[in-house]
Amino acid sequence: MPYRAGIVYPVAGEFGRMEMIEVMGLEGFDYSDQCEAPNLGILAVRYPVKDIDQARQRCSPRWPVMARCQSGCHR
Known part of the structure; x- marks a missing residue:
């Protein structure tokens, strides 16, 4: 079965x-x-981003929960 994988990290490394x-x-x-x-389980994972609105827009098609987050909910 085909799949997509992604890796995110705050600093490159293991x-x-x-x-x-x-x-x-x-x-x-x-x-x-x-x-x-x-x-x-994992409740939250936070990584610093330069532009929260751009990050939300990029992630929301895959994670609809993120689309429901209004500006300011990341604080």
Whole structure:
């Protein structure tokens, strides 16, 4: 099955990086409306960006939860 992978990191190297894999054609469900903190798993990952609006626009097609975030929610 085809997939896309991405790696994000605050500083190049092995430590602090996060790898994500999106399997193409695999469908799932959006349970984000049922999530409440504290919960198990990774709650948040933050990396500094130069332009938050540009980062949100680039990420929102893949992660609709990010599209719901209004300006200022990152503070």
